[in-house]
Amino acid sequence: MKFQLKARIGRSDAASIRDALRQLGAEGSVEEGAEGFLVEAEVEGAGARELNRTLLSALRRVERKTTLRAEWISGDNHKIERFFDYVLKKTIGS
Secondary structure: EEEEEEEEOOOOOOOHHHHHHHHHHOEEEEEHHHHHHEEEEEEEOOHHHHHHHHHHHHHHHHHOOOOOEEEEEEEOOOOOEEEEEEEEEEEOOO
16 A cells, blocks of 8 residues: 655654665655654555554664654545654544
8 A cells, every 4th residue: 555654753864764764665855844854755555553663663773762743644545644653643534
């Protein structure tokens, strides 16, 4: 299943974020913003929860205090799942 990722990542660096995205097989952009890095990418995987866990784990191997606010939008049914770090905060759609 394809997912669109929109995320804000704090306490990390652009190189670490790009490496973590490559581990997921993702293609996207990483831009520095006022409150961390803004990431937009397209990722393929089994589910948003697993992809989110894998991304945050890869980032935290480099910097333990990394924070992740992520929105995963599934390509087939437009379901949106929002996470803060490992915790699912909200699901929108079917």
